[in-house]
Amino acid sequence: MKNCILAGVGGQGTVLASKLIAQCAMERGEFVRTAETIGMAQRGGCVVSHVRVGEDAHSPLLPLGSADLLIAFEPAEAVRTLPYLKKGGTVVVSTTPVQPVTVSLSGKSYDASAMLAYLRQNCEQVVEVDTAGICQQCSSQKVANVALLGAAAASGALGVTPEELESAVTRRLPEKFLEMNRRALYAGAKAAEQEE
Amino acid sequence: MNEELLMGNQAIALGAIRAGVSVVAGxxxxxxxxxxxxVAARNPGDIYVEWSVNEKAAMEVAAGAAISGARALVTMKQVGLNVASDPLMSLAYIGVKGGMVIVSADDPGPISSQTEQDTRQFAEFANLPVFDPVSPEEAYEMIGEAFDYSEKYQTPVLFRPTTRVCHGCASIQVSEERRTIKPEGFIKDDTKWVIFPRTSYLNHLKIAKRDPILADDFSAYSRNTVSGSGKKGIAAGGISFAYLQEALSSLDTDCKLFRAATTNPFPEKLALEFLDGLEEVLVIEELSPVIERALLRLCGKHHLSVKIRGKLSGDTSPAGENTVESVKAAALNFLGLPEEQVxxxxxxxxxxxxxxxxAGCPHRASFYAVKQAMKGKKAVFSGDIGCYTLGNAAPLNMVDTCLCMGAGITMAQGIHRVEPDTVNFAFVGDSTFFASGITGVVNAVYNETDIVLIVLDNSTTxxxxHQPHPGTGRTMMGEISEKIDIAAILKAIGVKSVEIADPLDLKAAVAAVKQAAEGSGVRAVIFRSPCIAVTKPAPAFRVDTDKCIGCKKCIREFGCPAISIRDGKALIDGSCYGCSICAQVCPVSAIKRT
Known part of the structure; x- marks a missing residue:
């Protein structure tokens, strides 16, 4: 298991994603620490979750340059959080931008492709996931988080297999949401396999 | 033993349950x-749990339980301790019988707070012991120890986790054992439980006598530690000590370390052991320089020539949150090691x-209605604490003041006294209204002040x-209680004009505000519409791109995060909750329900 940082916009489901990763690590008998953004900052603001594995982790927050894996729910948030990634670390990123109201108010939209290009220039392994497409396929706006986890697992950087992840999802989520989440998980995994 | 991934706050709760707490308020x-x-979710069945109407009420409920011999826990954030400070200051003199722990969570940054106040400093002011956990797993144990100290010294104790301990999670071994404490009940003793000037003088003497004894006890407390060796020492407390361990683990250096887990009364004996042989000390802590000042005092008291560096000397930041990086940079500088280049x-x-x-928040609709109604008129909008503080942002710009819980109602009255020709609005949420809004309305009615009160009633906190409050009709014991009706309260305290309106019906909402703005005395409009998180979404809206003229009115005036611009036209994304205000605002009827 590895150190992992998740970044996104409030409401995208980063907290559940970090809980699922932590659960997988605990099932492997590892000591886990996580830290999340909760409260005022979560409403449409930037949110970051830290997941640390191993007894030597003192701080709940990852030090800069120490994450093996960055799972970003949004292209600009990937760039914002990139300083946490260690050299040679992996980025799994959603290609779907979330336009902040501040940008829309100026009558513009920010350029997600510039963010993705910056990631490719500065990281060795970048897995791009079309979460909007997967959400449409699975007929749910709420499965982007599990799709990204699926991609992270299949990339090998999470240190957990898609099957282990599936069993964690099965235990954590209510029955009626399981099928769509399973589909999203493997659609994400497929995106990572195609990348390779 | 059961291993669970617990948030610090959950760990504190389970630790308190294990320690035999029987009354919990907050x-x-x-x-x-x-x-x-x-505590409510994991209640074994015999613990009484309530969300009190405010922190002062919670403190007093817990105090009543503790003087009756029960173990009581009271929870709040740091600014809540200000509200509860009146009973707290007095209770410190009177003391308790059953253990009483007051959790006051501090928020360095601040991340979700109005102030960067430090509960450790409050502990000094109130003459109370204070515990400062370093991690969720330690908090699980420490809360029980805090109860033990409280009972041993018959005093309430403060417990102050910070945000990163509260919201950090760790895998923790949870014990299934639980202490059983049978409260003795309330034993009448008017020399003990009735505060009077004379008893307070005597109790003040007692506290002064107790503190050195308790300080020595804390010097022996296993969570206050001294380790390492050298001529340089670093002292830290709370989460900063974890950052320090993290920072030092990557450095090949040795220095003396002091962790202060209880800062009041200060464990002087142990601190002297730490200072012995040192030339220089760096103090790493968040919020106030509490450990730094205690060490400075100790050096003065014992004529030690040890240089103490920290916030007061400008070596560390006087404000904001620490990080592993900031702690590492300070430590490298202090130890004379080269800075890291990134x-x-x-x-x-x-x-x-x-x-x-x-998206879909009824507060946005309420603010928009008031803004439309007051277009071109002189008005000041006093806001309050809650989600609706976010009404200050563009394009609404509808919060001109915000101070603390309940202050909007009363500040509007002060502004009116200086600017009588301005219409003074006060916005208050339903939970805030119950917590500390009612007295402000009584003040306005009695003193015949012209204000327009807008109650943003979204049926939750x-x-x-989404905690229940007196207007929701639910309690934390899972019982249904009678709802307390805000309109009935307003009428009962003499507000003559009380209108109830649906903010999602824009025309009617604007008309209600216009009418209220024209009257005199206290006029109230209650905007009633539930928070989207406690209600099901209505069918979403979409933009007919053939009809959309790209005027951007829906974005410019309303600022809904579900709406953005694509190819010059408005686009509504999947987060639409179907509130319909954008459709009511669109000048060409291009926005339709799906």
Missing amino acids: YPGTPSTEILET DKPQPPELPIRPPVLC AMTG
Whole structure:
């Protein structure tokens, strides 16, 4: 298991994603620490979750340059959080931008492709996931988080297999949401396999 | 033993249950809220749990339980301790019989708070012991120890986790054992439980006598530690000590370390052991320089020539949150080691992403209605604490003042006294109204002040995660109680004009505000519409791109995060909750329900 940082916009489901990763690590008998953004900052603001594995982790927050894996729910948030990634670390990123109201108010939209290009220039392994497409396929706006986890697992950087992840999802989520989440998980995994 | 991934707040709750707590009261506030919620969720059945109407009420409920011999827990955030300070200051003199722990969660940064006040400093002011946990797993144990100290010294004790301990999670071994404590009940003794000037003088003497004894006890407390060797020492407390361990683990250096887990009364004996042989000390802590001042005092008291560095000397930041990086930089500088160089490639310009009201939030509609009604008129909008503080952001710009819980109602009255020709609005949420709004309305009615009160009633305490309050008709014991009706309260205290309106019906909402703005005395409009998080979405809206003229009125005036611009036309994304205000605003009827 590895150190992992998740970044996104409030409401995208980063907290559940970090809980699922932590659960997988605990099932492997590892000591886990996580830290999340909760409260005022979560409403449409930037949110970051830290997941640390191993007894030597003192701080709940990852030090800069120490994450093996960055799972970003949004292209600009990937760039914002990139300083946490260690050299040679992996980025799994959603290609779907979330336009902040501040940008829309100026009558513009920010350029997600510039963010993705910056990631490719500065990281060795970048897995791009079309979460909007997967959400449409699975007929749910709420499965982007599990799709990204699926991609992270299949990339090998999470240190957990898609099957282990599936069993964690099965235990954590209510029955009626399981099928769509399973589909999203493997659609994400497929995106990572195609990348390779 | 059962291993669970627990948030610090959950760990505190389970630790308190294990320690035999039987009465728990609190008021929601980030980062403390999940403690009480967890006690309620994991209640073995015999613990009484309530969300009190405010922190003062919670403190007094817990005090009553503790002087009756029960173990009592009270939870709040740091600014809540200000509200509860009146009973707290007096209770410190009177003392308790059963253990009483007051959790006051501090918020360095601040991340979700109005102030960067430090509960450790409050402990000094109130003459109370204070415990400062370093991690969720330690908090699980420490809360029980805090109860033990409270009972041993018959005093309430403060317990102050910070945001990163409250909201950090760790895998923790949870014990199934639980202490059983049978409260003796309330034993009448008017020399003990009735505060009077004479008894307070005597109790003040007792506290002065107790503190050195308790300080020595704390010097022996296993969580206050001294380790390492050298001529340089670093002292830290709380989460900063974890950052320090993290920072030092990557450095090949030795120095003396002091961790102060209880800062009041200060464990002087142990601190002297730490200072012995040192030339220089760096103090790493968040918020106030509490450990730094205690060490400075100790050096003065014992004529030690040890240089103490920290916030007061400008070596560390006087404000904000520490990080592993900031602690490491301070430690490297202090130890005379070279700074680390990090090469950062210049990223493209990043969009700013401030927190916003959710798509479909009824507060946005209420603010918009008031804004429309007051167009071109002189008005000041006093806001309050809750999600609706976010009404200050563009394009609404509808919060001109915000101070503390309940202050909007009373500040509007003061503004009116200086600017009588301005219409003075006060916005208050339903939970805030019950917590500390009612007395402000009584003040306005009695003193014949012209204000327009807008109650934003979304049927929940939204910002902190949807806790019940007296208007919801639910309690934390899972019981249904009679709802307390805000309109009936307003009428009972003499507000003559009380209108109830649906903010999602724009025309009617604007008309209600216009009418209220024209009257005199206290006029109230209650905007009633539930928070989107406690209700099901209505069918979403979409933009007919053939009809959309790209005027951007829906974005420019309303600022809903579900609406953005694509190819010059408005686009509504999947987060639409179907509130319909954008459709009511669109000048060409291009926005339709799906």
